[in-house]
Structures are given as C-alpha cells and as structure tokens.
Amino acid sequence: MGIRFGVLLASLTLPLAANAQQPPPNSPPKCECAAPRSTVDTLARAAASALGRIPDGTVIASAALESSEPAPRGNALTALILEHVAGRLGARVDPEARSVEDARKRARRAPGIVLLRPRIAQGRLHLGADVYASRRTVWTRARAPQSGPVAHAYVQAPIDAEVRSYLEPIAFEAPRVSKYREADPDIVALACGDLDGDGGAELLTMTRSRVLSVKLRDGKVARLREARWEELAPIAPVPLRQPLGFVTIVEPAHAAQGTGYVDASLTDRSGSVRLDADLKLLRRMPFKALPVAHATGCTWVVDLLLGEELLACDSGDPPIAEGKLRHRSDAFASTFATTRAGEGRTVFAMRRDGAVVVKQRAEDVVVGRAGAQLAVADLDQDGDVEIMSTMDVLAPRFDALEVRTLLASGTVKTRYKLPVPTGVQAVAACPSDGAGPRPVVLASQGEIWVVR
C-alpha cells in the first residue's frame, strides 16, 4: 500500500468565481460535512482525513503537549488525542514513545510511524501529524538514516470545555474594556471567528448598507474589505421598520468544502447572502440565515418576528438537528458547546416577549429579561454557556452588557454587568485568543468595544 508523498493540508480550497454582478449558479455541491462535534473529535477526524489511508499495522505516537498556559493534565490530554486519531486511522497506539526514533526502536517491524504534535496556543488546540515511512531493512536504514515525513497534516480548533478540563480552569474577573473608534455608527450585527482558517479571529461588522471586514489596531477600526448591500441583494418586498440583522462566520472546519464563508441576512433585504472570505458573493438564499451551532440555519420573518423553525439554508448545507425552536423571537443567537466529558449540544437563545429563552437538549429555560442584542457562548470553557445580552430599555443611557451563566442545574448566575451609556447596537463572542475567558465584542455608536 503506497503512501502519498507531499504535503497534505486539512484545508481545501474552493474555487471562487463569484462576483457581485454575476452571482454563480445556486447549485452548491452536496454537503458531506459532519455534525458539530467536540474539539478533540473534530481534530481527529480532520487529521485522519488529511493523512488519508495508512498501511495496516502503522504505529501512532505523540510528542509531549506544548502549551502556552498551565496544563496540569497535559499527558492525559495527549493520550486522549492519540486515541482518537488512532481510532480514526486504524493505527496501533504506542503510548510511551515521544519521538519517531522512540517509536521506531519500539516497533521495528511497523510499516510506518505517525507522530502527533499537539500544541495549545492562543486559545486553540493545534495538531500536527507526520507520517514516516517504514525502514525495516538494513539497506533502507543505511540509505536514508534521517529520512523526513512522507505526509503531513495540520489542523486546529478552538479549545472547548473538554480540552479545558485538562488545562488550568478559567476564572471570571472584572471585565476589562478596550475601545476602538471609527467603526460604522449604525451597526446592526457583529461576527467574530476564524474565517480564513489561519488561527486568528476576523471581525465583521454589518450595517443597513454594508458588511465590513475590519481589523482592530491602535485604538481604531481599520477597514479591510467591504460588501455593499445594494450589490448583494434587492430590497425586501416587506422590510421591517426596525431591522433584524445577522452575520455569521462559518469557519473552514465546519464548512462543507473546508473553506470558511460568511452568511449575512438583514430584514431590509430579500433573503440572505453567502459571501466568501473576501466578502464576494457566493450565492443568494431565499430565507433569513441565523447562526446555528458552528454554521447557519434559515427561517422566515412573519409578523415582525423570526420563525419557530430552522431549515438548511442551502441544498448543500447539513440538515438542522433540533430545528424546531417552538418560539418566535425578535433576537436570536446560537452556539455549539461541549461538556467537560466532550458531549456536544447545540444551544439556542431566543428573545420572546422581552425574555430570553435558552433551548438546549430539548429543554427550555427562561433566563430573564434582556434587550434585543444577544449572543451565547461558553466564554470560560467550563461546559456551561454564557448568555450575553443588552438591557430591555429604549434609552441608550440605561443600557449595559450583561453576562449570565446558565448552570447545568438550570439556575442562572450573573457574571457581570458592564454599563454602556451610549447603547449596545450588537454583540458577539470571539474565539479564545489565549488565557482568560473568550473576548466579547460589542458595537456602540461608532465604537467597537472588546471586553475581556
């Protein structure tokens, strides 16, 4: 059985021939992407997929975990990752070996060695995997005493509660705010995520006139790319007087073709649009795309409220599990969260009659009153989700960012309330970028606040 030579990357590239004037045909390939999973499972699947088939009897070992933050149970995490990847590849685990040489010495007759290199950095679990060819004969050992890997894979994903359980726990402290000026003054939605798969988070702002990709530096909001609504979608036949808007980053690991994309919907405009990482139009979709777990689902706006059911936005998107929301809402957020044991679930937060209802595992919990800006995420990676919301007020001076945790017991614990006297126009959670809870971004009258 031959092993493919060359470098294999987990991320595939999708040919993007779209532009605003000539949208591509609305016929995406059938999605073969998996349902949302835990970080370890996601990485194991991605690494195994990228490496392809390996010879029977191949031995897999892992280097010690490198971590930028304290990892009291680093060895146990390494073992967990090793077992998952081995299971996906069908390889034999050598739990003791920490290098290729170690593994070779301990398994001289193995047809190949896979060495994993797990690393914790900037809030993500990075996993490198190298495949080394067999050197079973004296001749092969003499000819290439220091031969390199014949295949390589690299994958990464944000730390979840399961991974965090092997690291130092995160504690909530008093929020620290960094403010960035020169944002659009009338933002209706924000999105934060690793759009291009480079491990760093991209920030998108959406107004009633455009979607912007921005960078925060030197106290200012720098504009990188722009997509104007007038070029993306026609005005909706029945817009809302007070708009509802959603912008969602679907990261490469959760995209059908392995390339990240953006789904944006605004009640001023017909349907929704899917944009590539350069904010070029990929396709238009007939209904309103909302964030669902790691991706999106679509619903309708009827009588000024979002619908109570979610469907796949596009024929290439995976079906929506638990798409029956049972509530019509005027604010909506969703995330995928895992427990410390690695069990995943999709969490929905909906604002109904001024109160936030959280739906997870087919259960509804009323969290309490909230404003119309809503986000949900496991900020401290402890398995319990945080609900970030504004206040149910119409005067900006009374507004605040309130962060509450929905504990596994069903009770709600307020983490902090940060006054925002200029009013919160949109809120979103960013991926973890290192130690401490995940940052939260909010838009307020021409400013972006990053709350840590």
Place this chain on the structure above:
Amino acid sequence: MKMRRRQLLGALAGLWSADALAMGRVPIGGKLELSLPWSTVRIDPHDLFDPLAAIFGTMIFDPVYGRDANGHVFPTLADGMPRVEDGQTVVRLRAGLRSAAGKELGGRDLAWSITRARHSGANGLLATLPPYAKSDPKERLITRFGEIEPGKLALALSSPVCALVPHGYSPTAPDGTGGFSAVCSSSRLELTRNRFAGRGPSYLERVVVRSISDMADSLRAFEAGRDDLGWLGLGFHKNRAGAQKFDFGVVGWVVIVTGKGAGRFGAPGAAQQLANAVPIEKLHLGLDARRGLGSDSLWLGGPAALHYPQANAQLRAIAEAVAEKLSHAGHELTPTAVSWTAFRQLRTSGDFTLAIDLVRHPGSGPMGPLLALATADRPSLARDLAQHPPRIAYDRPAHHLTNTLRAGVLGGLAIRGGVRQGVQLAADRSARGWDLASAYVTG
C-alpha cells in the same frame, strides 16, 4: 444608473422611522383608539381635498419616492432613481410589492395611479410632466414617463398625492402599501397592520378612528379614558392625568374659496382678505396660527350660503365661526352642508358664492403649497403656474401665497392633541404630520 449612496441611505432612513435604536426592540402590538371630527367614509390619496388622506394618508399609501428632512429625494417603492432609456425616463418598481389586499403591484399600477392623480389632485403638480405614463408590456415593473429630467420626475412623484395604488382603486375600499391596511365606513376608519407593507408593517396591531359629529366629543372621550388620543387637546373639562401634548405640524390648510356668485369678492386676493377678517386663532378650532396678516374685509355680497362638505365636524365648526365673523346686517352668511358628491360638483363648476374647503399639503418641492392652493381656485390656474412659475419666495407662509388666488387661507390643519401615558407617537420622516405605523405602546 446605480443608486447613489445618499439616496440609498435616504431610502433606508425612510424605512426606519422609529426613534428607538438597538437595546430593547420597539414593542409590537397594541391598539389605539381616537375620535376624529372628520368623515371616515372614504379616503383617496390622489384627492387634494381629502381630509382623511391629509391626516392618515401616509400610513396607508406610499408614493414611489420620498423626501428626507433635507429635501433629498430617495426611492421608497421604486428600485432606484428614474433613469433615461431610449429617450424616455423610466421608473422601475421594487420586485415583490403587494398592496394590503395582496394584489401584486407593477408598472401598470403606477401608470394608472399617476394618470388618476393627474386627473385629480396632482393636476398642477404634474403639469410639467409629459402627458402620459405608460406601463411596459415586456417588463412588468417598469413605467415610462416620456422625456423628462429624472430628478424632476422623482421630485414630482414624491408627493403623497401621487401615491401608488392598485389598478381600479376605490376610495371606499382603500388599498395601499403603507404600514396599515384600512377599512372605511361612515362611523369609523379601522387601520390594521399591513403584512405586505412596502416600507414595513406597523408596530401597532390596530388603530380605530371613530368619526364624531361634535369636536368636543374627542376631548371628552380622551378625558374619560375611552380614547388613547385626544384630538386638539388634553381634555374637555380638565387635562387627563399623565397625558402628553403632541404636535406634528400642518398637513393642509382650511381655505375659504370664492365662486362665481361672489361678485367683487371673486377677484384674486379677495378671498384672503375675507379669511384675514376671521380671528381664527382665537376661536379654538384647531387651526394653526397665522402671522403677519394683510388687509381684511367683511362680507359685503349680500345673503349667501357658505358651503362645506358634510360629516366633517371640524369643518362645520369652522364654517359656523367664519359665517358669524364675516356676516353683518344684510350680508348674512349661512353655513350649508352638502354631500361630498355635490361639493365636488360645486368645486368643478364654480357655481357657488363662498365655500370652506380643506387643501392638503402636497409636499413635492417648494412650489407644492402654491400649486395646491391654486388647484383649489382652478386646476387650469395651477397648471399655468407650474408651467410658468412666478418669481416669488415660495417658502413664505401659505396665507401669503394667495394674493392672486380666489382661495384664502384660514389656517393650517395641524396634527395636534394629547396622548395617554405609555403611547409613543412618531413623526413621519419622509412626509408631513405623524406616522402611527411607527407609533408603539409601552404600557
């Protein structure tokens, strides 16, 4: 032609007229009730003399263009500004527009609406446009207007008197694209959220407007807590507790018009002299105060009837006050109510001596008020003025625009009164007056 950024922003601002931003959303639902001393039998957006259209028209109907507070024209129901194609100026409607009754709207409806408006209240306003508006059999959403400068066309079409209605519109069965759908009857106007609203459905679920025959009834109902809004005040005997005043400005003018039987008072400018003799500001008739009045004159034309359209209690009260103030021995004026149909015939024929009428503010640029008041005199005069605009300052008060007309302004019809606690009213940002479709109830 692409929509300019300013036009786009204007369009979006037009869509969004609520005061609240972000945080909690504007509450949805609720019902308002009010009583109004005006007839609720019919509503016709193209009728320049329709009081109900002056007060509620912009909540039920939309023109295809609007004007923002700075006077910039922006598309509302049109898909961009007019553009020139093959020597003709073309307006394309937004796709998917439906009337409140669910009728699909296209270029044929716009052509019909504009033709209807031209033969009705927009006679003067559209005088400088080519004499036809045609739909395009090949492109359903297009209306062709002949050769005209696109900006000028958009400005003309921004008047509420040029609103888009479905082909075959009937004023007794109103159907438009506004935030509310409407049902008219002799006793009430019922506004219900329009789920097809081209610029957004109303926040309120329902508004009930009862037609009353006594101006004081509204204040009594408001004071007693039966109504949510009081027309022209906060209460009859005393102000309702917690109520707030509102004033959304002038949406039209009550005028006195001289007809063929007025003798020397039929001369241009004489009607305004009669109007100036009525101290309308002191009579608590809900008319906006006038300043800098010119010369005045009592009625000296002998006994005569002062006609007004029936079932409009406020107009009746004004007519009675005018008759009392202008009459003297041997020259008595008798307020005389006539049916809407008969009054329209009087307007057309001019076979009357004096009449009290209401003229809507037509928007549509600085000449709008003059052309509207001139239409109340004679439509042909309005057309002449539109084609040969006099070199005057058009921003002067309405009662200073009537020196050459046979219509005199008694005062502006103001949207004014009291509102109960917990109701947030909103101004119409792309037209005049208020916008109950953007109003909401908090308590």
